[in-house]
Structure formats: structure tokens, C-alpha cells
Amino acid sequence: MGNPIPRKQINEHIVEIVSDSGEGAQKAGQTFGNISAKMGNGVWTVEIIPAEIKPPARSPAGASGIRIRVGSQYITNMGDAADIVVALNEQVLYSRIATHAYKKGTVILLESKWLTDPNPKIVEQYKTALQEFRDNGLIVHEIQMEKECLKYTPKPRLGKNMFVLGMICNIYDRDVKKAYHEIENTFIHKGVKVIELNQQLFQAGYDFAENNLEFHYNIPPWQTEDSKNKLIVTNGNQALGLGIMASGMDMVAMYPITPATSASHYLAEVYHTVGGFVHQAEDEIAAVGFAIGSSFAGKTACTITSGPGLALKTEFLALAVMAEIPLVVCLVQRGGPSTGLPTKVEQGDLLAALYGEPGDAPKIVIAAATIEECLHFVIMARKLAEAFRSPVILLTDANLATGVQPYPRPEAKAEWLASPIDQSNWDKDMPAYNWDEKTGLSARPIVGQVDGQYVLTGLAHTNRSKVAYDRESNQRGCEMRSRKLATLCSTLKPPKINGEAEGDLLVVGWGSTLGAIEEAISKLQAEGYRVSSIHLRFLSPLEPGLKAIFAKFTNVLTIEINYSDKADAPFITPDNRRYSQLATILRAQTLVDIDCWSNVHGQPMQPGLIYEELLSRLNQGAE
Amino acid sequence: MFGLKSDWSLDIKTRYFSLGDYAGGEARWCPGCGDHGILTVVQRICRDKQISPEKTVAVSGIGCSSRLPHYMGTYGFHGLHGRALPLACGIKSRRPELDIWVATGDGDCYSIGAGHWIHAVRYNMNMTVLVFDNSVYGLTKKQTSPTTPIGYKTNTHPEGAVLEAHNPLTTTLGIANVSFVAQTVDWNPNHLYATIKAAHDHKGFSLVNIIQRCPVFLPNFFQDYQDDPGKILLLTHEKGIPLEDKFARLFPNQKEHDPANMVDAYDIASAQNSLPIGLLYHNPAVPCYEDISSAGKDIGMEEKLAGIEKAFDQFAI
Numbered sequence: 001m002g003n004p005i006p007r008k009q010i011n012e013h014i015v016e017i018v019s020d021s022g023e024g025a026q027k028a029g030q031t032f033g034n035i036s037a038k039m040g041n042g043v044w045t046v047e048i049i050p051a052e053i054k055p056p057a058r059s060p061a062g063a064s065g066i067r068i069r070v071g072s073q074y075i076t077n078m079g080d081a082a083d084i085v086v087a088l089n090e091q092v093l094y095s096r097i098a099t100h101a102y103k104k105g106t107v108i109l110l111e112s113k114w115l116t117d118p119n120p121k122i123v124e125q126y127k128t129a130l131q132e133f134r135d136n137g138l139i140v141h142e143i144q145m146e147k148e149c150l151k152y153t154p155k156p157r158l159g160k161n162m163f164v165l166g167m168i169c170n171i172y173d174r175d176v177k178k179a180y181h182e183i184e185n186t187f188i189h190k191g192v193k194v195i196e197l198n199q200q201l202f203q204a205g206y207d208f209a210e211n212n213l214e215f216h217y218n219i220p221p222w223q224t225e226d227s228k229n230k231l232i233v234t235n236g237n238q239a240l241g242l243g244i245m246a247s248g249m250d251m252v253a254m255y256p257i258t259p260a261t262s263a264s265h266y267l268a269e270v271y272h273t274v275g276g277f278v279h280q281a282e283d284e285i286a287a288v289g290f291a292i293g294s295s296f297a298g299k300t301a302c303t304i305t306s307g308p309g310l311a312l313k314t315e316f317l318a319l320a321v322m323a324e325i326p327l328v329v330c331l332v333q334r335g336g337p338s339t340g341l342p343t344k345v346e347q348g349d350l351l352a353a354l355y356g357e358p359g360d361a362p363k364i365v366i367a368a369a370t371i372e373e374c375l376h377f378v379i380m381a382r383k384l385a386e387a388f389r390s391p392v393i394l395l396t397d398a399n400l401a402t403g404v405q406p407y408p409r410p411e412a413k414a415e416w417l418a419s420p421i422d423q424s425n426w427d428k429d430m431p432a433y434n435w436d437e438k439t440g441l442s443a444r445p446i447v448g449q450v451d452g453q454y455v456l457t458g459l460a461h462t463n464r465s466k467v468a469y470d471r472e473s474n475q476r477g478c479e480m481r482s483r484k485l486a487t488l489c490s491t492l493k494p495p496k497i498n499g500e501a502e503g504d505l506l507v508v509g510w511g512s513t514l515g516a517i518e519e520a521i522s523k524l525q526a527e528g529y530r531v532s533s534i535h536l537r538f539l540s541p542l543e544p545g546l547k548a549i550f551a552k553f554t555n556v557l558t559i560e561i562n563y564s565d566k567a568d569a570p571f572i573t574p575d576n577r578r579y580s581q582l583a584t585i586l587r588a589q590t591l592v593d594i595d596c597w598s599n600v601h602g603q604p605m606q607p608g609l610i611y612e613e614l615l616s617r618l619n620q621g622a623e
Numbered sequence: 624m625f626g627l628k629s630d631w632s633l634d635i636k637t638r639y640f641s642l643g644d645y646a647g648g649e650a651r652w653c654p655g656c657g658d659h660g661i662l663t664v665v666q667r668i669c670r671d672k673q674i675s676p677e678k679t680v681a682v683s684g685i686g687c688s689s690r691l692p693h694y695m696g697t698y699g700f701h702g703l704h705g706r707a708l709p710l711a712c713g714i715k716s717r718r719p720e721l722d723i724w725v726a727t728g729d730g731d732c733y734s735i736g737a738g739h740w741i742h743a744v745r746y747n748m749n750m751t752v753l754v755f756d757n758s759v760y761g762l763t764k765k766q767t768s769p770t771t772p773i774g775y776k777t778n779t780h781p782e783g784a785v786l787e788a789h790n791p792l793t794t795t796l797g798i799a800n801v802s803f804v805a806q807t808v809d810w811n812p813n814h815l816y817a818t819i820k821a822a823h824d825h826k827g828f829s830l831v832n833i834i835q836r837c838p839v840f841l842p843n844f845f846q847d848y849q850d851d852p853g854k855i856l857l858l859t860h861e862k863g864i865p866l867e868d869k870f871a872r873l874f875p876n877q878k879e880h881d882p883a884n885m886v887d888a889y890d891i892a893s894a895q896n897s898l899p900i901g902l903l904y905h906n907p908a909v910p911c912y913e914d915i916s917s918a919g920k921d922i923g924m925e926e927k928l929a930g931i932e933k934a935f936d937q938f939a940i
């Protein structure tokens with residue numbers, strides 16, 4: 001349909017829809033994201049989750065909704081300040097303003113029904129807020145959304161989100177046919193009447209924006225027709241669930257903990273279609289014990305948790321290392337310490353994952369940097385766990401868990417699946433830990449194999465799994481288990497350098513900060529700065545060649561979302577400064593004087609903030 | 624022809640297992656420790672029932688009692704203190720055909736592992752759980768355990784234990800899905816054998832609390848009961864623990880108790896100054912969790928791949 005209004009072509013925009021919870025903002029935003037992805041745009045969506053469980057209506061703590069970043073390029077993170085915001089009441093905006101989600105010039109489309117509310121207090125609140133927002137440089141357009149919706153339905157609170165969807169679809173010239181189709185899919189089980197009503201409300205919003213708003217944009221696609229047909233859209237936890245299924249994992253044992261649980265919610269719905277089982281255990285200790293038991297019996301098992309759960313699992317993880325039991329632990333990090341910031345983002349569990357157990361417990365630790373990697377890394381983790389007869393911790397975080405992004409649809413492969421358990425006779429002369437001297441690797445007997453009988457034990461043991469307290473046996477066992485990591489390391493390639501292999505500054509990151517770091521780095525590189533970055537996926541063993549890479553840069557800096565002392569804080573000296581977690585490891589392993597820039601704001605790293613920080617460091621160096 | 628099955632030869636037991644097939648390393652418990660007798664009975668039952676050693680797993684936590692897997696010729700899992708039951712349940716969950724024995728202690732099961740104990744009863748997975756109840760922490764040298772009687776002196780309570788002892792029988796009886804609760808004593812091999820065998824025959828979670836002597840830390844603690852069997856209450860019933868008359872006769876103090884009767888079971892278990900042995904409660908009809916958890920375990924590769932493809936499609940745009 002020919003659009004008469006002139007449209008400004010832009011490269012990307014960030015849109016937010018905020019409301020009280022239960023008003024369908026997230027549904028509208030997801031639909032907008034899906035339509036955009038289908039049109040070939042890069043998309044990242046992230047949910048805005050209320051700070052309280054049952055917040056009162058119209059309160060800052062109740063801000064619920066969604067942020068959608070849409071662009072003409074591949075989008076890897078949530079970006080900085082929003083460009084256009086639709087708000088169903090003015091109060092929820094306060095909490096977004098407090099987290100620096102907006103800037104001067106951000107456009108707010110605000111529901112204005114509160115101005116005529118029978119409660120004079122609400123009217124007053126509305127007026128005050130409006131003035132404040134405008135004083136602070138926000139551009140507020142008042143819109144009578146509810147009144148418009150009342151033309152179509154007596155219960156506008158339920159359908160208003162489709163009106164909102166219509167408005168933003170018009171603002172960004174989204175394909176109306178695709179929108180109708182999405183709405184049909186959403187309400188397919190509710191019958192034709194509901195579908196039609198929602199499509200009407202969508203159209204009303206669309207027409208309203210067309211006729212009443214004077215800003216209209218066009219964000220050209222970056223994908224070709226061909227490749228965009230083969231995309232899937234998931235959040236990081238759904239990706240974990242898909243990876244668990246695609247890896248042929250037999251069983252997941254878990255105990256609910258935010259932000260990990262939604263992976264299990266997803267699996268609980270579909271896992272049976274591939275013969276899998278979700279066991280909700282009585283606690284995290286039982287969950288990991290259950291998984292270890294199942295793995296001992298030859299079945300592939302996984303446990304999913306977050307930091308506090310990991311703490312409870314440590315004794316069992318040490319056992320799995322000691323007795324060489326394959327096990328995958330998905331660790332969806334949240335803010336800590338203790339119960340910390342349950343719904344917020346942090347990368348605070350790296351050291352706990354690496355070193356949390358009593359005694360020496362070498363294990364494989366990897367970190368996914370994108371939502372797509374959440375899926376593929378589970379498959380890799382299962383294979384590594386079995387090949388190296390070891391627990392594998394896969395780190396993700398709340399940013400990946402709740403972020404939603406399109407990425408290439410994989411094709412299920414038979415080679416990804418775990419092979420059926422070996423029940424042939426075991427060679428009676430072969431020890432249960434027939435360690436290869438050079439690699440530390442060994443095959444393991446599975447219950448049911450005749451002549452394979454052994455007693456697995458967490459006590460120090462010989463290669464025949466016999467309890468042994470003598471000095472040589474324990475030394476040897478520890479060496480063999482540690483050697484496996486060196487063996488794995490010898491098969492890894494050095495990390496790819498994003499940018500030139502030498503320069504003034506090298507940024508090192510891990511996990512979900514990848515997109516934000518690389519976005520900031522590209523911008524600086526385009527401006528001519530000699531800055532590059534690497535992003536580590538393997539944390540144990542560390543990827544090889546790091547020291548040689550670091551040697552080519554004047555400064556090396558990690559960027560992380562975990563605590564570090566600021567170098568100029570009171571009493572802090574280079575000797576007592578507590579560095580962020582990856583920096584601590586890299587300093588110890590490479591003896592390079594690596595600096596760090598980190599915070600525990602509970603938020604994903606924003607490309608703009610990283611850019612500012614790096615810019616000031618680079619310019620300092622130039623002075 | 625002649626009514627013979629054409630594949631009759633398959634019915635012949637090609638392997639016969641002797642006691643030696645169930646023997647592992649040499650038992651290292653103290654001389655006179657009740658654990659020796661329990662091990663012997665377990666091995667005899669395995670032999671008598673001709674259980675394949677490679678299809679059997681002896682699981683334990685940590686404690687003197689938990690050494691048992693090392694002395695068995697089966698597969699074994701000597702786990703963590705208090706955590707035998709999650710391991711055992713995990714082993715069973717996707718391989719329900721395996722025969723699972725659990726050896727645990729009064730500290731291992733009723734103290735540090737208490738949460739798992741309660742939930743494992745609820746899961747009611749088919750396994751034989753033997754609690755070696757010696758009223759003390761043996762391995763760590765005489766600390767108070769949950770079943771140490773009040774006033775009894777230990778290294779952590781030199782003036783005597785300060786709390787009323789825990790009653791594992793009444794607790795177990797109070798848990799949803801409880802299906803088999805029995806008690807026996809280590810020093811009566813016949814009753815021990817019959818009780819553990821009945822537990823093993825039961826399909827479900829069978830908990831046997833075994834009153835066990837620790838001559839090192841609680842010397843002569845059960846001597847009165849040994850000297851005078853009249854101090855023990857023998858539970859009898861046609862549905863109870865089958866004990867030959869000549870052995871039953873040794874117990875002057877007997878009570879006929881129908882193990883289907885939960886109310887009576889609770890009364891017997893909670894009576895003061897009484898040591899009941901026999902089957903307190905039995906309900907063979909409680910569903911087993913492995914029937915749920917093992918669903919889909921044999922699903923074929925094609926079906927799996929199709930399921931994965933479908934899952935991907937669900938997220939396709």
C-alpha cells in the first residue's frame with residue numbers, strides 16, 4: 001500500500017514499551033521484533049522486568065515492558081538510550097529514567113487518560129511528571145490510546161497493546177500483512193472473533209499514527225530474502241533448552257532459581273518429544289546428585305542453576321571431578337553475592353566456577369557470548385564432558401537469558417546426539433581409570449558391562465578406583481586429572497583478534513558483553529584509534545597464545561560485569577587492588593600488568609558507556 | 624514338536640553366581656561390628672535371588688556403614704556424606720532395570736541427608752535402603768547422632784546428649800507415598816535376612832532401619848536386648864516378615880500386626896521403651912517415580928531428530 005507520508009531513512013532505533021505488568025507490552029514488543037526480523041532487520045529485544053513481585057499499579061517499581069533495538073545491521077546488544085518510548089502511564093517512566101534508559105530528545109508517546117482521571121491525586125501526579133519530563137528534555141506526545149480503543153472494545157486495557165503495536169508499526173513502516181499474520185498466530189487458539197478484534201485494534205493504531213504523528217522512519221534490511229527464511233528467534237534460556245535437546249541430553253535435574261529457571265520451563269513443555277526428562281529435585285544438591293547418578297549409569301545429564309545454586313553444588317562438582325564423571329552444568333549468572341540481584345545481570349561467578357570446590361578440582365569452563373552460542377555450546381559441552389570424562393560448566397547470564405535475537409536455524413544432526421550406552425563386556429584387566437600417561441584420558445565402564453564392576457569413590461584412589469591414602473596415588477590422580485586440561489588446551493586455537501594484531505589498547509572480554517564491546521571498538525577503529533579486542537570462550541583451560549597477543553599492545557584491559565576496586569579509591573595500591581575476575585586470572589597466568597574496567601550496576605554493558613571509557617583512556621595515552 | 628519351546632535353550636541359566644561373585648575388597652570394619660553381618664546377608668540375598676552383579680549398584684554416603692559398596696562385587700558408588708539417596712535415585716531414573724541397594728547411617732540419612740530421605744520416600748523409587756542405625760557417628764569417632772538417646776555421653780556432648788532422640792520410624796511413616804518400613808537387628812541373622820529379603824522383594828522404596836552394634840564407641844549398648852529377647856517386640860503377620868517358627872519362638876514378646884494398618888504401625892513405632900522388629904508398614908500399590916522419569920528413554924534416533932527439528936520450527940520466523 002503506497003505510503004504518502006515522507007519517511008526518514010535511519011540506520012537503527014531503540015524502541016521501548018513500558019506499562020504496568022499485565023498490559024501486554026511484552027507481547028506487542030516481541031511481535032514488533034519478529035516482524036522486523038522477518039523483514040530482514042537485525043533485532044535485539046530485552047524484557048523490562050518489574051523490581052517487585054506485586055507492585056502497586058502506576059508505580060515506578062512496577063515498570064514492566066520491553067526494549068526492542070532494530071537496525072540495518074546485525075544487532076548484538078540492547079544499545080544505549082531509547083529513541084521512541086510508548087508508555088501506558090507516566091509513573092513507570094521514572095524507573096527507566098533512573099537507569100539512564102533515555103536521553104534528551106527521546107520521544108515519549110504517553111497515554112493521556114490520566115489527565116481526566118476521577119482521582120485528583122492521579123491527575124496531579126500526571127501533570128507533575130509531564131512537566132518534569134519536558135524540563136529534562138524528553139519530547140512527550142500525549143495520546144488518548146484508551147479512548148481510541150474504546151471505539152472497538154469495551155475492555156480496552158486488554159487490547160491496547162495491539163493499538164500500540166499498530167502505532168509503532170506505522171512509525172517504522174512495518175509490513176502490515178506480516179503483522180496481521182503474527183496477530184493471527186498469537187490468537188489462533190482464541191477463535192476468529194478475537195483475531196479480528198486484535199487486527200482491528202492494530203489497524204486503528206496504525207491509522208492513528210499515520211494521520212496524527214509527524215515522524216515516520218524507514219530502517220532498511222540487511223539480510224537477503226534467502227537467508228532470512230532460515231532464522232529462529234529465541235532468548236538465551238530457550239537456546240540452552242534447544243541445545244540440551246539437540247545434544248541428545250537424556251535428563252535435566254534442576255531446582256528453580258532466577259534467572260535460570262525459564263530454561264527448564266521451556267524444556268518441561270517439549271523435552272518429552274525427544275524422550276528427555278526434567279527432574280525438579282528437592283534442592284540444588286539433590287539436583288546435581290541426581291544428574292551425577294544418572295551419568296554414572298551412562299546417561300547424559302545436565303543441571304541448570306545460578307550462583308547460589310552453584311554454591312550448593314560445589315561438593316558434588318568436586319566429586320564429579322575426582323571420580324571423572326561427565327556432567328554439564330549450565331550456570332545462568334545473576335547479581336551476587338548471596339541472594340544479590342536475582343533478576344539482574346552480573347558476571348560474578350567466574351572464579352566460583354573455576355575454583356569454588358574444596359581441593360584441586362580442575363574442570364572445563366566455557367562461556368557463551370551470544371544467544372546462538374548458548375545453543376551450540378551445550379552441544380559442545382556434552383561432547384567435551386564425555387570425551388574428557390569431566391564436568392563442564394557453561395556460563396551464561398541474565399543478559400543472554402532474557403535477550404531475544406534472531407539467528408540461523410540449525411539443522412538437527414545425528415552426530416550431535418549422545419551415542420547409546422556401551423553394554424559390551426569390559427576387559428577385566430583394564431582398570432576403571434586406565435589413564436593415558438600423556439593425555440590423562442581414559443574410557444569408563446558403564447553399569448551393565450560385565451566385568452566392569454568398580455566402586456566409584458570421592459576418596460583418593462588408584463587407577464583401579466581402590467581407596468588409597470598413600471602419597472604417590474593422590475599425587476598421580478591429581479596429575480592425571482589436571483593433564484586432561486592441558487590436553488584439551490593443546491587442541492584449541494588462539495582467540496581471533498577483532499582488529500589489528502597490534503596497537504595501543506587491547507580489550508579482553510568474556511560472555512554476554514561481546515556485542516557491546518565490539519560495537520564500541522568498531523566505532524573507535526572507524527575513528528582511527530589503534531584499539532582491538534578479543535573475547536574468550538574457554539576459561540578453563542584458557543585459550544592458548546594470550547601472552548603473545550598481549551605483548552603486541554601497549555595496554556591490555558578487561559571489561560567485565562563484576563566487582564573491581566577503582567585504581568584511585570582510598571587506600572588502594574597496585575599491590576592490594578582487587579581486580580575483576582578475568583583480569584585476576586589473566587594477570588596470574590600471563591604475568592602481564594592487565595588493567596580492568598568493571599562495575600556491578602546489575603545492567604548489561606552499554607556500547608556507549610564502553611566507548612566513552614575507552615575514548616578517555618586512549619586520549620589520556622596520547623597526551 | 625512334543626510341546627517343546629523351540630527356543631527352550633535360552634531359558635537355561637548360563638551363568639550361576641556364587642557368594643564370591645558378590646564379594647569385593649576385604650571388609651575393614653572393626654571386629655564385632657554389626658556391619659559385617661549386614662554385608663553377609665546382602666551378599667546371600669543377591670546369591671539366592673541370582674541378581675547379575677553387573678546390573679547391581681551398591682550406593683552409599685559417608686560413614687562406617689557407607690563402606691559397604693567397597694566390599695561388594697557389584698558396581699558401587701561411594702558418594703558424599705548425606706547424599707546417597709539423590710545419587711541412587713539418579714541412577715535409577717533412566718535405567719529402571721538396575722538393582723539398587725543403598726547403605727547409609729543414622730547420621731548420613733537422618734541428619735545431613737534428612738531432606739533427601741524425606742523426598743526419596745516420596746519418589747518411591749524401587750530400591751532397598753538399609754540404614755545402619757548404631758545411634759552414633761562411628762567413622763568420625765563418637766559424636767552425637769540424631770538417634771543417640773538423651774543423656775548419653777559422646778565427644779560432642781560429654782555431659783550427655785541434650786535432645787530427645789529422633790524417631791526415624793514415625794517420621795518415615797508420616798511421609799507421603801511411604802510404601803515399606805521395617806526394622807530389624809544386626810545380631811539376629813535370620814530376622815535380618817528375612818527382613819532385608821522382604822524389602823528387596825518389594826517394588827518401591829523400602830527402608831529398613833537396622834539396629835546396629837558399634838562395639839568400639841557404644842560397647843554393650845544393646846547387650847540387654849541381646850541377653851533378653853523378651854525386651855524386643857516381634858511383629859508377626861502372614862503379610863509381614865516371614866520367620867520360621869523355630870526362630871520366632873525365641874521372642875516371647877510378640878504382636879500380630881497387619882502391615883497394611885498405618886494407624887497401628889504409627890502406634891507401634893511411637894511406643895516408648897519398646898524395640899519393635901518386623902514389618903511396620905507395607906503398601907505395594909504406591910506408584911514409582913522411575914515409571915515417570917524413565918519415559919522416553921528408548922526413543923529412537925529418527926524420532927529424536929524429528930522432535931528437535933520440530934522444536935527449531937517452533938521458533939522459526
Ligand SMILES: Cc1ncc(C[n+]2csc(CCOP(=O)(O)OP(=O)(O)O)c2C)c(N)n1
Nearest residue numbers: 685686687688704728729730731760761762
Ligand atoms: C560434608 C561432610 N561433613 C562432615 C563429614 C564428616 N563425617 C563423615 S561420616 C560422618 C558421620 C557418620 O555417621 P553415620 O552416618 O551415623 O555413620 P556411621 O559411621 O556411624 O556408620 C561425618 C560427620 C563429611 N565427610 N562430609
Ligand code: SF4
Nearest residue numbers: 652653656687761837
Ligand atoms: S567404629 Fe563402630 S560402626 Fe564403625 S566400624 Fe568400628 S564398630 Fe563398626
Ligand SMILES: [Mg+2]
Nearest residue numbers: 728729759760
Ligand atoms: Mg551411625
